[in-house]
Amino acid sequence: MIDPLIQRAQQAYTPARLAVYDALVLGLFCSLVWRCPRRSMVRLYExxxxxxxxxxxxxxxxxxxxxxxxxxxxxxxxxxxxxxxxQASARRLARYRPRTCRANLLEPLPLPSGHFDSVAMNLVLHTVPGGWDAKGVVFGEVARVLRPGGTLFGTTVLAEGVRMNALTRRLLAEQHRRGNFQNQGDGPDGLARALREHFPVSRVVVRGSVAVFRATA
Incomplete structure (x- = not known):
């Protein structure tokens, strides 16, 4: 049984919304609202x-x-x-012939242990319900599927422990009302603690209202 909060958040990703996602969310929101531009995230990937x-x-x-x-x-x-x-991401990345896996993050990942050099969770965790104790189970699964020395990296929008302007507060409240974000109470200290429970080396840096994190298995 999938958590209704997860189902509600997933309903935001319709084909029509995905068509404007890059310009609206990654372009406008990341820069003006969350104050962590997408070029920083591209550098993180590279x-x-x-x-x-x-x-x-x-x-x-x-x-x-x-x-x-x-x-x-x-x-x-x-x-x-x-x-x-x-479907949208696989089509865009067809030149790499990516494998797709449909799965719930809060359940054991249907992937082999010690298989990946890197795992990205970019702009994901703020859509997952529960506090860091609940979301931390994801890090345990990620650590399992990473090879020794492999890297987890990503970003997440925070709702606590960061400076917000009026626009950020207003848009965050709207995302909570719609159910798109489930990050009530999420702060950088809780994220850092959850990462330390599963990774020997980790780092969290706040940029705007976004936590940029990296950890090594």
Missing amino acids: RAAGAAHLDIGPGTGYFLDRCRFPVPDPRITLLDLSAECL
């Missing part, structure tokens, strides 16, 4: 993505499409609960 890469919550495939991988033919797996997101 620094951390490996030859065997798992992308959790790929959205439209924007970042993978622009990433310069360390090898010309990376082995990419796309994981999401939304069939629409998987």
